Amino acid sequence: MAYRLHRGLLYQDEQMALLVQRVSGEFYHHLYFPQIGGVGYSFNPFVWHPKIDPSQGMLRLVFGLGTRAVDRHDDDYTRVVALNQPLLRPEGTSDAIRKYSQKIVNVLDLEMNEHISSQFEDVAHIAQSLPIEIFASRNLELERQAKRFKKKVFSYILDFTTLLTQTPFVEDMQAILSRLSTAYKHPVDIEFTVNFLDKREYRINIVQCRPFQFTGKIHHLRLPDNIRPEDILIQTPGPIIGQSVAEHIEKIIYIVPEQYGRMxxxxxxxxxxxxxxxxxxYAEDHKIMLIGPGRWGTRMPELGIPVSFSDIQNVTALCEIAKMHAGLTPDLSLGTHFFNDIVEMNILYMGISPGKQQAILNDTLLEQLPNRLSQVLPHSESYAEAIRIIDTADIHPTATVLLHADTLEQRGIVFLSHPQ
Structure with a gap:
């Protein structure tokens, strides 16, 4: 409803249809699932490295049913692929790649007659005929350690490296996305499955295609010179999703991580x-920045803030702070419905990891400024320690607060801009 209201469609008649579609996949004993499910974009709005060409598109891959790719799951991760640089990863180290690889698989259990989530190891043991080496790589270090202590381990990591490097899959997906976007005369997003007939041949099924509502282009935006360190409220080296932007921010809604974490x-x-x-x-005539701990839109409040999209549709920028507990990183959720809504509504996303090189969060200042919560929502004063509404005019009598984000360079900064 919020989406239709925002686009002026609330009171327009819209005929709906029910589509019954065959599930693409293969039988493995009592389980049924496709070997690969995913979403694809002919335009990549997330550029985390200078080598990435946004016009070449991106994929979000999972092993098993694609429900793990299109819906946000807080208990696992997916494989994000920039099609012109398929081996580049947002994760920087081999340890991070192992940590943030997919471990849970969605399948249909025909004995239970249910859609279930199961550990990849358990599914692999059942699906003995599966060409597992195409989708997963062996963790040789783990195998060496297990051999040393005479233990048995399941060492496979779902990284899709063989799929991306030793098959024409990347070229096929580029061709599919290019042809569809040409036919639509617009960037598109698709949902698809892949099933290998043998170790060389595979079948790609397109199960959905629609226009991808991304406006404008991603471009460089030069940072202002001579920003004083004491004027910086937020600085991040990424991740940043959306268009490069320079905006004046009028209101900041800040959820205090320490207070929220104790709730x-x-x-x-x-x-x-x-x-x-x-x-x-505040509605749409104010430029609002929303800053909070963990993951926005999560279904698990222990990992973040369980807002719905209608709760945040009017904000200019959304910032996730990796500060709720150790090991929790901002989740890009590329390709999920939550991600689509953010991109289509032109909301800038920034992840902030305090303690990371070049990352700054001036939480001391944010917690010292006057809190306007009681003026906006008088009934919510009991939450004033956790929720802070900051009018940026209170920060400095003459300066304004400027949000500056360069998506291509993956640099974002919020700072006080003084009159010249």
């Missing part, structure tokens, strides 16, 4: 609801 789960749902009230109070 019981019920209160976290209340915080999410109050955020929706705040952003709708």
């Amino acid at each position: 019981p789960l019920n209160d976290r749902y209340t915080i999410a609801r109050l955020i929706g009230e705040m952003t709708n109070f």
Whole structure:
């Protein structure tokens, strides 16, 4: 409803249809699933490295049913592929690649007559005929350690390296996306499956295609010179998703990580609801930046803030702070419905990892400034320690707060801009 209202479609008649579609996949004993499920974009709005060409598109791959690719899952990860540089990864090290590889697989269990999630290791043991080497690589270091201690281990890591380097899959997906976007005369996003007939031949099924509502182009945006360190509120080397932008920010809604992290789960749902009230109070004529810990839009409040998209649709920028607990990183969720909504509504996404090189979060200043919460939502004063509404005019009598993000360079900064 929020999406239709925003686009002026709320009161227009729209005929709906129910489509019954065969599930693409193969039988493995009592399990049924495709070997690969995923989403693809003919235009890549997430550029985390200078070598990436946005016009060449991107994929989000999972092993098994594509429901893990299109819906946001907080308990696992997917493989993001820039089609012109398929081996580049947002993760920087081999340890990070292992940590953030997919471990849970969605399948149909025909005995239970249910759609279930299962560990990759368990599925692989059942699907003995699966050409597992195409999708997963062996962790040789883990095998050496296991051999040393005479233990048995399942060492496969779902990294899709063989698929991306030793088959024409990347070229095929580039051709498919290019042809579809040409036919649509617009960037497209697709959902697809892949099933190998043997170790060389495979079949790609396109199960959905639609226009991808990304406006404009990703471009360089030169940072202003001589920004004083004391004027920086936020600085991040990425991840950043969206168009390069320079915007004046009028309101900052800041969820204090330490306070939020101590809250019981019920209160976290209340915080999410109050955020929706705040952003709708200011509506679209204000430039709002939303800053909070963990993952926005999560279904698991212990990992972040469980807002719905209608709660955040009016914000200019959304910032995730990797600060709730050790090991939790901002989740890009590329290709999910949540990600699509952010991109289509032209909301800039920034991930902030305090302690990371070139990352700054001036939380001391954010917590010292006057809190406008009681003026906006008088009934929510009991949450004033966790929710801070900051009017940027309170920060400095003459300076304004400027958000500057260069998507290609993966550099974002929020700072005080003084009159010349």
